[in-house]
Amino acid sequence: MSEGFNIDIVNPEKSFLSKENVSEVVVPAYEGEMGILKDHIPIISFLKPGIIKVISGSEEHNFYVEDGIVEFKDNTLSILTSSIFDIKNANKKHISDEIQEAEKELNKDDLNDQKRFLLNHKVEILKSISIN
């Protein structure tokens, strides 16, 4: 028996990442960060803007996601997302564009609280990425 589980990250255009034997994944789930280990019970949840951390052995990979769905079942973690990028090769310009866009959105009056919260959160995360 292997120690880990499988992870599949797909976006509409292609399969983004497929990896076996991952020991831990931390996802920014809707109601807070959620760490997933092997033999987690089946779960379906949403993602909010945040960082997915994929840990396999001593390696650690970080990805930024904006939204998506996670499903864990039979030791396979599937993440469906339409916007994801690897933080390592992130484009500074792209990030600052995103921040600006989100801030512009924040200035609109017709936002409900939930949306405002998500946008604030997004800006926060993106800023923390661009500093590093």
Add this chain to the structure above:
Amino acid sequence: MASLDDLKKRISSVKSTQKITKAMKMVAAAKLRRAQESAERGRPYSEKMNNIILNLSSGVSDKENAPKLLSGTGDDKVHLCVVLTADRGLCGGFNSNIIKKAKSYFQKISDTGKTLKIITVGSKGYDQLKRLYQDKIIENISFKESKNANYFDADKVGKIIIEKFENNEFDVCTIFYNQFKNVITQIPQEQQIIPLKTEEKDNKSSEDNYEFEPDEDEILGNLLPKNISTQIFKAMLENSASEQGSRMSAMDNATRNAGEMVDKLTIEYNRSRQAAITKELIEIISGAESL
């Protein structure tokens, strides 16, 4: 019989047509490979999405309060048809096959006295449908600027559909597109996306008790609109692969036909050239004889 000069002109014109169709075939072949790859790469996403929805919807206990996108409005009066076609012609029966399929569906709808609304995606479909169904077409979307099918465009179409649904503008939504089987075969498809048709499957997977965070309803409510966009995106990917495949085989045929025509014309040209020579010879000989 046409004069030698005319024949010569026709041969050269057919030859240049052949050059064009050959070039178009090459371009289509190159594009086809890319389109096919992206169609294949896009499949996991829509499959996974489908699976999750199936698992979720089989878990929904009271159908009464299920989201409307899943269970429908309870009515069956207004049908919205989204017809996805290409923006360019010269691709064999690609566009007309979808239109034919759609038209037979439209006929069925109007025969049963239901209201029909049409959204066309892609300008060729609009061109073909506007003569007969001008008053039924409520929206015409075209993505001429985008090179490849991308999710962003699909999402736009999805949002339009959902907005109309929320305004109670229709009860049932069906999309029409070509499914890519291989280069020579594309199958026109009709697929109902609202209310979502969930095939009754064996209850194997519904036995897994999923944990939901937040609750089921909220997840479904969020997921279903996404699924609409995903299905449209899938249709667009299949469509673009089909379009290129269809264009490739159409252009291949055209090139071959042009080749045959050149051969036939060349034979005719040679014959009439020889006939002219023979005629001239006879004239000279008979002229010499009469002297």
